[in-house]
Amino acid sequence: MKIKVASSFEDGIVYDIIIFEDISIMSRLSTIQKEAILVYVLNNSCNIFDNQNMYINYYIREQLLYEDLHQVFYKSKDILLKKINTIFLKSGKINYHIIKDNIIYIESYRNYIVIHTVISDYTLRYTLKKIQKKLGNEFVQCHKSYLINISNISCVRKNFIEVKNGKIIPIGNKYKKLFYDLYNVSYK
Structure with missing residues (x-):
């Protein structure tokens, strides 16, 4: 099981990111699905419909990783702020x-x-x-x-x-x- 933890910065805001190299790990970690915003990175061989049993908030393209990731952070900011009251x-x-x-x-x-x-x-x-x-x-x-x-x-x-x-x-x-x-x- 490979998990990486990183941080991303946007205008002075720090987001903690957990990166899973294998999507099958997600099915064993049900608490993460409830607490986190899940982003699935698609490469050319991936199909979105292969992982429909999991609730994933955003799908982003590997070719446009930084542009799509920036959009995910921008769209998720309101959700994150509501979660932390x-x-x-x-x-x-x-x-x-x-x-x-x-x-x-x-x-x-x-x-x-x-x-x-x-x-x-x-x-x-x-x-x-x-x-x-x-x-x-x-x-x-x-x-x-x-x-x-x-x-x-x-x-x-x-x-x-x-x-x-x-x-x-x-x-x-x-x-x-x-x-x-x-x-x-x-x-x-």
Whole structure:
């Protein structure tokens, strides 16, 4: 069984690629078919219909490998971003794709928000209310200026929350009951 692992780069994005030299390996690895985007490289002697029992996302031609592979990456980008649970935000001319699980908390300053993630901080022209609609139930407002990712809470005290990066965030009186209700439901 020969398997090669490589990486491909496109505008600062890294894709991990597993290359199988024998297509019969795929039938034994059913988990890869569910988790990955499968690309089948056709040479002149290959027939697409020989491997119909497997779900293959893209067929590319060996003669036009780089052009076809570039198209596969371009078309697969949206599928990959959905699989890793990202949020798409546009602020001015900049587009952001941020992984929801990496967000620790979000801080608001009037019409601007600062998204604090494990990797970096992003400042965008957005309101807290607008971003909360996009994020979903795993994020809860605990103060008029803060949204917290419930999964990144280290410790909860009476009037404050400590998140995984060590930051202490206050709990506002107006949001206390809602926060405790959502926090207790998610950890029961």
